[in-house]
Amino acid sequence: MPTILDRIHQALSAQRCNKEIFEGKIAATHLIEALTVPSASYSFNYERLEFIGDTFLKLMATAYVFAEEIESQEGLLHNARREIIMNRTLLKHCMDHKLNDFMLLQSFTSRAWVPPNFVNPSGGRATTHPISGPRGEGYLPTAYHSKGLVQQKTLADLAESAMGAGLMTEGMDGALHVARCLNITPRPIHSLGETAELYRQKTSEAIRREKLDSAIDPQALFELEGFLGYTFRSPHIALQATTHQSINLTGMTFSYEVRPTIRAT
Numbered sequence: 001m002p003t004i005l006d007r008i009h010q011a012l013s014a015q016r017c018n019k020e021i022f023e024g025k026i027a028a029t030h031l032i033e034a035l036t037v038p039s040a041s042y043s044f045n046y047e048r049l050e051f052i053g054d055t056f057l058k059l060m061a062t063a064y065v066f067a068e069e070i071e072s073q074e075g076l077l078h079n080a081r082r083e084i085i086m087n088r089t090l091l092k093h094c095m096d097h098k099l100n101d102f103m104l105l106q107s108f109t110s111r112a113w114v115p116p117n118f119v120n121p122s123g124g125r126a127t128t129h130p131i132s133g134p135r136g137e138g139y140l141p142t143a144y145h146s147k148g149l150v151q152q153k154t155l156a157d158l159a160e161s162a163m164g165a166g167l168m169t170e171g172m173d174g175a176l177h178v179a180r181c182l183n184i185t186p187r188p189i190h191s192l193g194e195t196a197e198l199y200r201q202k203t204s205e206a207i208r209r210e211k212l213d214s215a216i217d218p219q220a221l222f223e224l225e226g227f228l229g230y231t232f233r234s235p236h237i238a239l240q241a242t243t244h245q246s247i248n249l250t251g252m253t254f255s256y257e258v259r260p261t262i263r264a265t
Contacts, residue, residue, distance in 0.1 A: 010036075010104060017102035022166075022181050026174065030165035036104040037154055046161035053164030056175045057184070060192070061085050064185050067195040070202040084185060087156035093182045094155045103158060105150065159184070 014032040038045040061084040166174035180188045216239040
């Protein structure tokens with residue numbers, strides 16, 4: 001019976017997390033996995049989802065800062081992205097939305113098992129005495145005794161594994177939904193295509209003003225496209241990608257490290 005109740009508790013905890021934080025849009029099986037830490041010693045844990053969630057997070061953050069920080073050089077872009085993906089930031093998002101309340105921290109041990117919502121008197125053994133209120137003194141949020149503090153990196157990993165669960169549920173849309181629910185980026189992103197459109201809007205002025213699309217040699221562009229097997233809709237991108245920082249074009253610094261500066265008109 002304790003084993004069955006343990007599984008039920010896992011499912012209900014994940015269901016509540018899904019409803020309160022993620023609007024019920026994440027598959028329960030993936031969310032249970034995302035909430036289970038390795039130390040719990042189950043046959044599954046969040047590590048695989050954390051891996052894919054971490055990869056997605058870096059992709060999303062890169063696209064976001066590239067579109068938002070339109071005048072920033074490579075170093076500044078790196079710093080802006082780091083602020084989004086660093087463990088300290090992810091920890092804050094996790095704590096702000098109380099995602100940590102739903103973590104499955106300890107392995108199931110029948111001898112140590114106590115039903116959820118029962119008290120553990122200070123200095124004594126856990127009892128089956130029910131609490132008088134929703135969360136009275138000695139409230140046990142899970143069916144286990146807490147042991148020590150959770151490492152900060154574990155909480156940061158939890159945010160990444162949640163994005164991994166979203167990715168496995170609905171692909172990019174699911175991962176972006178989790179990112180919006182946790183406020184991962186300063187401004188919500190609904191699709192990666194949205195960042196590309198934002199970039200085009202912000203750079204269109206500079207492209208028209210500097211006539212960048214006409215600055216590249218047609219023959220050189222033709223040979224480059226033939227080599228890559230790709231046709232550029234915006235030739236200025238090919239020009240930028242193949243220009244070293246030491247080259248000066250039309251009186252402006254323009255290279256694969258520095259994007260065109262948008263001057264006020």
